[in-house]
Structure formats: structure tokens, C-alpha cells
Amino acid sequence: MIRNGTKETKRQHNELHILSAAEEIFAQHGYNGAPLELIAERAGLSKQNLLYYFPSKKLLYQKVLESVLDNWLEFMALLDQPGKDPATKLEHYIRGKIEFSRTRPNGSKVYANEIISGAPHLSNELKARLLQHLEADLKLVNVWIAEGQMDPIDPAHLFFMIWAATQTYADFSSQIEIVLGRSKLEASDFEDAAKFVTHVILKGIGIKN
Amino acid sequence: MIRNGTKETKRQHNELHILSAAEEIFAQHGYNGAPLELIAERAGLSKQNLLYYFPSKKLLYQKVLESVLDNWLEFMALLDQPGKDPATKLEHYIRGKIEFSRTRPNGSKVYANEIISGAPHLSNELKARLLQHLEADLKLVNVWIAEGQMDPIDPAHLFFMIWAATQTYADFSSQIEIVLGRSKLEASDFEDAAKFVTHVILKGIGIKN
DNA sequence: CTTATTTTTTACCAAAAGGTAAAAAATAAG
DNA sequence: CTTATTTTTTACCTTTTGGTAAAAAATAAG
Numbered sequence: 284m285i286r287n288g289t290k291e292t293k294r295q296h297n298e299l300h301i302l303s304a305a306e307e308i309f310a311q312h313g314y315n316g317a318p319l320e321l322i323a324e325r326a327g328l329s330k331q332n333l334l335y336y337f338p339s340k341k342l343l344y345q346k347v348l349e350s351v352l353d354n355w356l357e358f359m360a361l362l363d364q365p366g367k368d369p370a371t372k373l374e375h376y377i378r379g380k381i382e383f384s385r386t387r388p389n390g391s392k393v394y395a396n397e398i399i400s401g402a403p404h405l406s407n408e409l410k411a412r413l414l415q416h417l418e419a420d421l422k423l424v425n426v427w428i429a430e431g432q433m434d435p436i437d438p439a440h441l442f443f444m445i446w447a448a449t450q451t452y453a454d455f456s457s458q459i460e461i462v463l464g465r466s467k468l469e470a471s472d473f474e475d476a477a478k479f480v481t482h483v484i485l486k487g488i489g490i491k492n
Numbered sequence: 493m494i495r496n497g498t499k500e501t502k503r504q505h506n507e508l509h510i511l512s513a514a515e516e517i518f519a520q521h522g523y524n525g526a527p528l529e530l531i532a533e534r535a536g537l538s539k540q541n542l543l544y545y546f547p548s549k550k551l552l553y554q555k556v557l558e559s560v561l562d563n564w565l566e567f568m569a570l571l572d573q574p575g576k577d578p579a580t581k582l583e584h585y586i587r588g589k590i591e592f593s594r595t596r597p598n599g600s601k602v603y604a605n606e607i608i609s610g611a612p613h614l615s616n617e618l619k620a621r622l623l624q625h626l627e628a629d630l631k632l633v634n635v636w637i638a639e640g641q642m643d644p645i646d647p648a649h650l651f652f653m654i655w656a657a658t659q660t661y662a663d664f665s666s667q668i669e670i671v672l673g674r675s676k677l678e679a680s681d682f683e684d685a686a687k688f689v690t691h692v693i694l695k696g697i698g699i700k701n
Numbered sequence: 702c703t704t705a706t707t708t709t710t711t712a713c714c715a716a717a718a719g720g721t722a723a724a725a726a727a728t729a730a731g
Numbered sequence: 732c733t734t735a736t737t738t739t740t741t742a743c744c745t746t747t748t749g750g751t752a753a754a755a756a757a758t759a760a761g
Contacts, residue, residue, distance in 0.1 A: 294737090311609060316524030318718060330719085332739055340719065392608050399601050399608075400520060401666045410670060417671060439671055440688040444657045447664070451656035457610045461619060462626060462648055479649040487696025503707095527748065539749085541709055549749065 384453035391453035519601035593662035600662035643698035
């Protein structure tokens with residue numbers, strides 16, 4: 284068995300390339316509508332060669348999903364956001380989510396597709412991980428409410444709104460592009476979005492700052 | 493040729509039944525993942541018989557999409573909402589969208605899937621219809637801003653937020669169910685959602701009332 | 702009752718697509 | 732250079748699935 288760096292690096296390189304191609308094609312065509320051949324072509328190899336790295340379509344898809352969720356959860360911890368007051372932490376949280384939509388729109392779309400379909404491929408482990416992270420965030424918001432730093436709203440719905448309002452710039456980009464008259468959303472559009480969402484939500488839940 | 497009411501009614505009845513089944517199956521499996529046979533089964537007839545009413549899968553899908561969008565646009569006209577002041581009109585608008593999510597979740601999912609995939613089946617005619625309706629709503633909000641009845645925000649982003657925050661209760665229901673610990677969202681959940689979204693958005697854009 | 706029309710069923714078909722098996726080629730190790 | 736290991740290619744195979752053609756059955760018209 285070969286264990287040196289070079290070999291491992293080449294395999295990893297190929298795998299990352301395939302995962303990236305898969306994320307794009309799955310985002311555009313959905314799980315069922317994405318032929319392995321198209322993913323392989325985008326990754327620059329043959330379907331059979333792709334199957335050598337990922338023995339099945341389902342497994343490839345799950346790896347993509349896992350990678351996306353890992354990335355998504357990075358931005359999840361409200362407590363870990365810079366700043367001390369709720370206003371700063373929430374703004375960073377919202378900006379993190381918008382940034383995710385901007386830099387990884389395909390990942391967002393794959394995830395959205397999966398949830399819309401009833402999350403048939405999402406493992407219980409991933410679901411648990413998501414819930415666990417959210418628990419901590421819900422608690423923190425409840426503390427803020429108890430301290431009178433914001434209106435007494437239901438924290439769960441707050442997160443539903445933040446997720447929806449930020450992800451829409453990735454998932455529904457084709458619609459937003461039409462409305463804004465863009466061929467593709469630009470950095471300034473995402474900045475506008477971040478400002479807007481932050482303003483409305485912070486003010487809307489009565490954050491004092 | 494037979495032109496009496498009974499015959500026409502039977503055909504229409506079957507077509508509506510098929511459209512309803514298709515909406516459900518397309519929502520759950522996406523366009524490519526939805527076999528005609530499954531739709532036919534759900535509608536209570538054979539695949540070939542379904543093909544008698546809708547000569548192709550694409551055509552069936554487009555009819556579903558058209559029906560959903562028609563329904564969606566009904567709730568679009570901000571001006572037509574009851575009430576005189578911005579607060580009342582906006583609340584009705586938001587509640588209409590939430591009601592759409594509650595009563596036609598499958599339609600919402602089909603539409604979401606279509607947009608996420610880049611709207612490959614959405615005709616220019618439907619897109620134009622959507623834009624036209626939105627234009628009027630954007631103008632109205634701009635008037636409200638000019639009159640100093642609300643903060644000077646970008647109306648387009650306001651609508652993106654309202655759409656996202658309301659549709660999420662249909663499209664992402666599987667995730668929301670997990671977080672709220674429900675096996676299925678209940679009427680009270682939608683009422684909570686309507687109250688929350690209305691509160692945060694009206695307050696967030698500085699509506700005076 | 703007979704004929705015309707509509708609806709449903711039966712029998713197929715061709716293309717797409719996921720996956721397998723094994724040979725061939727490339728690469729690394731000794 | 733020879734051998735072992737990894738990667739790529741070639742050749743198939745099977746199932747799924749959208750769609751067609753025509754016969755059969757049901758229904759309505761005269």
C-alpha cells in the first residue's frame with residue numbers, strides 16, 4: 284500500500300473535483316435529473332472512472348450534502364459570532380448566511396432541494412447535528428429576551444425567517460435576477476440584501492442598540 | 493361531436509384529478525424524479541390513460557405550474573388587499589401568502605423546485621405576468637415611502653423577504669417540523685407564523701400605525 | 702338496435718441511466 | 732528492469748421510463 288503524500292493528494296484532488304462538479308449539476312437538475320455522465324463530463328473524466336471514486340450515485344450525493352451542511356453549520360453558532368451585544372452578533376450571523384448564499388449558491392440549492400423533497404437522503408446524524416447547534420442558539424435568544432434586550436418573540440420563527448430571507452438569494456436567484464434586471468447577482472446585490480435583512484430583522488424584533 | 497355538459501364535466505373531473513396528483517408527486521420527487529406511472533396510480537388510472545388526457549409529461553408539468561402561478565398571483569396585488577393604510581394592506585398580503593403555503597404546500601414546492609432549477613419550464617408569458625403584477629406593488633410601496641408612511645427601504649428586497657419568509661412554511665416544512673417537534677405543521681403553527689412575520693416586517697420597515 | 706365517438710386497455714419500443722466485470726494502461730516500489 | 736498497485740478504459744447488462752399503435756370496451760346519438 285502506498286501511503287505517501289503525492290498519491291493521496293491526487294486522489295483527494297480528483298474527489299474534490301468530482302464533488303464540486305456534482306454540487307453544480309445536482310443544484311441545477313436535482314438528484315434524479317442529474318445523470319452521472321454529466322457530472323463526470325464536468326469533472327473531466329468518464330462515468331466509469333467517476334464510479335471508481337464514488338461507487339454509487341447515492342453515495343456521491345450524500346457526500347455533497349454532508350459537505351454543504353458542514354459548511355452551513357459553521358455559520359450557525361450565534362454565540363461564536365464576534366461582538367458582545369445582540370445587535371452585533373445577529374448582524375454577523377445574518378451576514379454569514381448571506382455570504383454562504385453568495386459563495387456557495389449551488390450547495391444551498393442542493394440542500395434546499397433535499398429539504399423540499401422531505402429530506403429523504405438526510406441522515407439522522409446530520410439532522411441531530413443541526414438540531415443540536417440550533418438548541419444553543421435558541422437558548423441564547425431566550426436569554427436576550429429575558430434580559431429585555433429585544434421583543435418577546437418566538438426564537439424558532441426568528442431563525443426560520445433569517446434562514447429563508449438569506450437563502451432566497453441563492454435558491455431563488457433566477458427569480459431575483461429577473462426582478463432586479465440582472466443577468467447574474469452581483470456583489471453589491473448581496474451587500475444590499477445583507478443591509479436590508481439586517482435592518483428589517485433587528486428593528487423588527489426590537490433590538491436595542 | 494358531443495358537446496353536452498355531462499361529458500365535458502367528466503373529462504374536466506379527470507383532468508383536475510390528474511393535475512392534483514401530479515402536483516403532489518412533482519412536489520415530492522421533482523420533475524425528473526416523478527414517474528408518470530406514480531402520478532397515474534395516485535390519480536386512479538393507468539399511465540397510458542393519463543397520457544390520453546395529457547399527451548406528454550412536460551405538458552402535464554407545465555399545466556401544474558401554470559395553475560400554481562395563477563393561484564399565487566391572486567394574492568399578489570397589494571393594492572387590492574382590504575384596508576386603506578399600509579399596515580392593514582401589508583398584513584393581508586402576508587397572511588394571504590401564508591395561507592397559500594398552508595393550503596397549497598405542494599404547489600409551492602413545485603414552484604420552488606422550478607425556480608431553484610433556473611426556471612427551465614417557465615414560459616416567458618408567465619414570467620411577464622409575474623413581473624407585471626409586481627411592478628404595481630413596487631410602485632405602491634414607493635408611494636408609501638414618499639408619503640413618509642414607512643422607512644425608505646428598497647421595495648424589491650421587501651418582497652423577496654416576504655415571499656421567502658412565507659413560502660418557507662411550505663417549502664421547508666420538513667425542516668420546520670423537526671425544529672418545532674411536529675409530525676405535521678398545524679393550523680396554529682401557521683397562525684404563529686403569520687403573526688410573527690407580520691410583526692417583524694411591519695415593525696422592521698417602520699410602518700406607522 | 703345500430704352506428705359514431707370517446708375512453709380504456711393491451712402490447713410494445715427505444716432511449717437513458719446506473720452499475721458491473723475485466724482488460725489495459727499508467728505509476729510506484731524494490 | 733521487474734513486480735505490485737492504482738487508475739482508466741472497454742464492453743456490457745438490466746431496469747426504468749416516456750411514449751406509440753392499435754384493439755377493445757364503454758358510452759352516446761339517431
